[in-house]
Amino acid sequence: MPAAGLPTPYAEAVLDLVARIPRGRVMAYGDVAAALQQGGGPRQVGTVMARFGSGVPWHRVVKADGGLAAGHEAEALRRHRREGTPLRGSRVDMRAARWMPDPS
DNA sequence: GGAATGACGATAA
DNA sequence: ATTATCGCCATTC
Numbered sequence: 001m002p003a004a005g006l007p008t009p010y011a012e013a014v015l016d017l018v019a020r021i022p023r024g025r026v027m028a029y030g031d032v033a034a035a036l037q038q039g040g041g042p043r044q045v046g047t048v049m050a051r052f053g054s055g056v057p058w059h060r061v062v063k064a065d066g067g068l069a070a071g072h073e074a075e076a077l078r079r080h081r082r083e084g085t086p087l088r089g090s091r092v093d094m095r096a097a098r099w100m101p102d103p104s
Numbered sequence: 105g106g107a108a109t110g111a112c113g114a115t116a117a
Numbered sequence: 118a119t120t121a122t123c124g125c126c127a128t129t130c
Contacts, residue, residue: 003112007126010126010128011127014128028112028113029111029112030112030113039126039127040125040126040127041112041124041125041127042108042111042112042113042125043111043112043126043127044110044112044125044126044127044128045112046110046111046112047109047111047126047127048129049112050110050111051128061111063111063113064112064113065113065117067123068111070111070115071111072111076111096114
C-alpha cells in the first residue's frame with residue numbers, strides 16, 4: 001500500500017472526528033463538516049475520505065439520505081451488517097443510527 | 105493565481 | 118422510485 005500524500009490540517013481534523021464515531025452509528029458527510037466548525041462542506045469531507053480514509057472506519061460516514069460511500073457500497077454494507085448498524089434495506093436508517101459528537 | 109476537481113446536498117421534474 | 122442541475126469550497130493541476 002503506497003503511502004498517501006501529505007495530509008492537510010483539514011484532512012487530519014476530518015480523520016480525527018471520523019475515528020471516534022461509535023460502532024453501529026454513522027455520520028453524514030455534511031454532519032462531519034458541520035461538527036468540525038471550520039469551513040469546508042460535504043464535498044471536502046468526501047475528498048478527504050477518498051484520499052486518506054483508509055485508516056479510519058470510513059464505512060461509518062454515509063450520505064445524508066443514508067446511502068453508503070460511493071464506490072464501496074458492497075464492502076460498507078457488509079461491515080454495517082456485522083456491527084449491527086440500523087439498516088433499511090441497503091440504506092442506513094438515519095433516524096436511528098445518526099450520531100453527533102458530545103459537545104464537551 | 106485561475107480553472108478544474110469531486111466517498112456531497114438540496115431541490116425540481 | 119430515478120435523473121438532472123445547481124451550489125458549495127478545500128485541494129489539486
